[in-house]
Amino acid sequence: MKKYVPKMYKSSIFDIDYDKIYDIGIRCIIFDLDNTIVAAKESIPTKKVLYLIKKLKKKFDIYILSNNSSKKRVSNVCKMLEISFISFAMKPFSFGFKRLLKKYKYDISQVCIIGDQIMTDVLGGNNMGIFTVLVEPINSNELKVTSVNRFFERKKIVKLEKLGMFKKGEFYG
Numbered sequence: 001m002k003k004y005v006p007k008m009y010k011s012s013i014f015d016i017d018y019d020k021i022y023d024i025g026i027r028c029i030i031f032d033l034d035n036t037i038v039a040a041k042e043s044i045p046t047k048k049v050l051y052l053i054k055k056l057k058k059k060f061d062i063y064i065l066s067n068n069s070s071k072k073r074v075s076n077v078c079k080m081l082e083i084s085f086i087s088f089a090m091k092p093f094s095f096g097f098k099r100l101l102k103k104y105k106y107d108i109s110q111v112c113i114i115g116d117q118i119m120t121d122v123l124g125g126n127n128m129g130i131f132t133v134l135v136e137p138i139n140s141n142e143l144k145v146t147s148v149n150r151f152f153e154r155k156k157i158v159k160l161e162k163l164g165m166f167k168k169g170e171f172y173g
């Protein structure tokens with residue numbers, strides 16, 4: 001069950017203490033896209049996101065690893081943010097993570113993933129052994145495939161809550 005528990009849990013990408021992430025040795029931040037950086041059906045990042053990414057780029061290498069199969073959508077958003085990406089990453093499987101880590105030659109200990117889903121972002125990241133940060137989804141308007149994942153996520157959360165390992169809405173880290 002531990003592999004479903006994020007190392008850090010925050011309300012949004014704006015609530016994360018990035019200095020703390022830097023201090024534990026993280027130099028590469030992998031963001032999920034849909035409902036983490038932009039709402040699932042939006043294609044233009046807000047000014048606040050643009051500003052945050054610009055600021056983070058001074059200290060970290062930033063990438064997007066998205067399960068979205070629309071390369072066009074992912075690439076359009078990433079163009080605006082001026083960051084590299086991998087679309088159709090099939091998280092929680094390791095292909096996308098491995099491609100990224102191999103290409104940019106990071107040590108596992110220098111990498112973290114920030115995303116809004118336990119069944120893809122957190123599970124995939126924990127399986128890779130990288131630092132995992134869960135954020136709440138931007139809104140509840142989601143893609144069909146995500147609502148399937150949410151169904152399993154809710155079940156998992158019930159179990160984790162029973163075990164006292166995680167509680168929805170109780171942020172930490």
Ligand SMILES: [Mg+2]
Nearest residue numbers: 032034035116
């Ligand atoms: Mg997402």
